[in-house]
Amino acid sequence: MPSNVRPLADFAPAAAGAERRILCVFPHYVPSFGTFEYAHSLTPGVKAFMPPQGLLVIAAALPQHWQVRFIDENMKRASAADFAWADAVFVSGMHIQRRQMEDICARAHEQGKPVALGGPSVSAAPEQYPAFDYLHVGELGDATEALIELIARDVSRPPRQIILKTKDRRPLAEFPAPAYELAAIDRYFLGSIQFSSGCPYTCEFCDIPGLYGRVPRLKTPAQVVGELDKLLACGVNGSIYFVDDNLVGNRRALLDLLPHLVAWQNRNGYAVSLSCEATLNIARSPDILKLMREAAFDTIFCGIETPEPEALQAIQKSHNMVRPILESVKAINDHGMEVVTGIILGLDTDTAESGDRILEFLEQSNIPLATINLLQALPKTPLWDRLERDGRLLDDADRESNVDFALPYDEVLAMWRRCMEKAYTPEALFARYAHQMRATRPNRLPRPWSRQRLSPRNIRMAVIILAKLFWHVGLRGGYRRAFWTFALGRLIRGKIEPVISVGLVAHHLIMFARDACSGRSNASHYSAKNRPQGAATPLRQEIAAE
Secondary structure, eight states: OOTTBOOGGGOOOOOTTOOOEEEEEEOOOOOOTTSOHHHHTTSTTOOBSOOOHHHHHHHHHSOTTSEEEEEETTTOOOOHHHHHHOSEEEEEOOGGGHHHHHHHHHHHHHTTOOEEEESHHHHHOGGGOTTOSEEEESSSBHHHHHHHHHHHHOOSOOSSOEEEEOSSBOOGGGOOOOOGGGSOGGGBSSEEEOOEEOOSOOOTTOOHHHHHOSSOEEOOHHHHHHHHHHHHHTTOOSEEEEOOSOTTSSHHHHHHHHHHHHHHHHHTTTOSEEEEEOOGGGGGOHHHHHHHHHTTEEEEEEEEEOSOHHHHHHTTOGGGGSSOHHHHHHHHHTTTOEEEEEEEEOOTTOOTTHHHHHHHHHHHHOOSOEEEEEOOOOTTSHHHHHHHHTTOBOOOTTSSOSBOOSSOHHHHHHHHHHHHHHHTSHHHHHHHHHHHHHHTGGGSOOOOOOTTTTOHHHHHHHHHHHHHIIIIIIITSTTHHHHHHHHHHHHHTTOHHHHHHHHHHHHHHHHHHHHHHHTOSOSSTTOOOOOSTTSOOHHHHHHHTO
């Protein structure tokens, strides 16, 4: 055991009367394909994508007599006064937020405040965070209790870093509800909720089994319903995302949960739509898909990764081939749910034709939203271990990926840009969405015109979004013709909701793809390459000023 990792048994209970002020700070995201920042400025009041589950759970797990504040730096930057108020600062984040987490730590240290870091990035690679005072490695559990004891006992910075590793994880059924009340839930594009943790599959590039295990751990249906009630009370906007890495990791548990979600939607007038992430083989479970339709799931993110069978075998994702991929996509569409997918370029099996096959697949499947991403090796994955053995892990901040590709780097990067350019021309994107309007959305459960859905707040938001779309896209945008070709007939027929939902997402995808093709955005969600991404475009500045 390293000298700075102390046995958890060393920590005696803190004094019951100890009271602390904890500042929980969530770092800013580098703009990426999946955070929809171009849509935020078209949505009244929205400043960020989705509330962070992990940090809000930790905030809820702190002693009730402690004072806790939460700041999401995607909305506003923590000020010197915020750090001065705190006795200690808690931070959490993913690999892509590493620089932002280090910046928060440096600002806290300027005022002499101890900083504790937890979350998926430090749990996978604690050695990358030497500046933090406390590292919380692993999920909520005995390490959390030890951290609380340390902060309760002493809020001065320790002389050397202390690493606390969770050995005894708290069951998800004993997790507190996230402290949604500390966050401005109504200023997020989506709400977030968690039902399970872990995934039974071992895809080569994925770090989930290494971080959270292969046997999914579960919350109870009562917990999930209670958290949905809390999100609704906190003013969540019209959609909630299940952040589970694989919602169908335990099919029996999901079948037990879904009737509760259906009952909850009925009680609340189908006020929100739901979305999730699941393996593509969910298409083999029509009983699950039927209940998901009744519970108003509208989209499922499925990691298809590549349409090439030999590549799926190589990355240990053969479960995508249990039935033909296009049949699986259609089975999901037939239950009224759109498929969102992840696509990876830079696999060892890629050829010069792989980009064209991806474009052909998108045209055949009519999947509107595909996050096309360059392969990145993450710690705690079989891919990392294999590439490390082969000497193919790179540490070069000028590259878009840390992988030494089998194909020449410049060829892979050019293939990515070509895919982004062709997949997200306005005409191609709206054509795929038009297919969804014809073939998928008619299969959705009809939603009642309930008082919750027709609330004054929702009507006001819809009017403002439509006005912004008409002005910034329909009148002043660079793809006016494609937008009106999609929107005009539907507006005439009174189909306002799809114009709003598609218009917002399509705007982000089109604008982000243009950034990609011009070199203003990274080709990997985890790329360390610096770009001037923090600067707002003129359109962003203009809309934000309204």
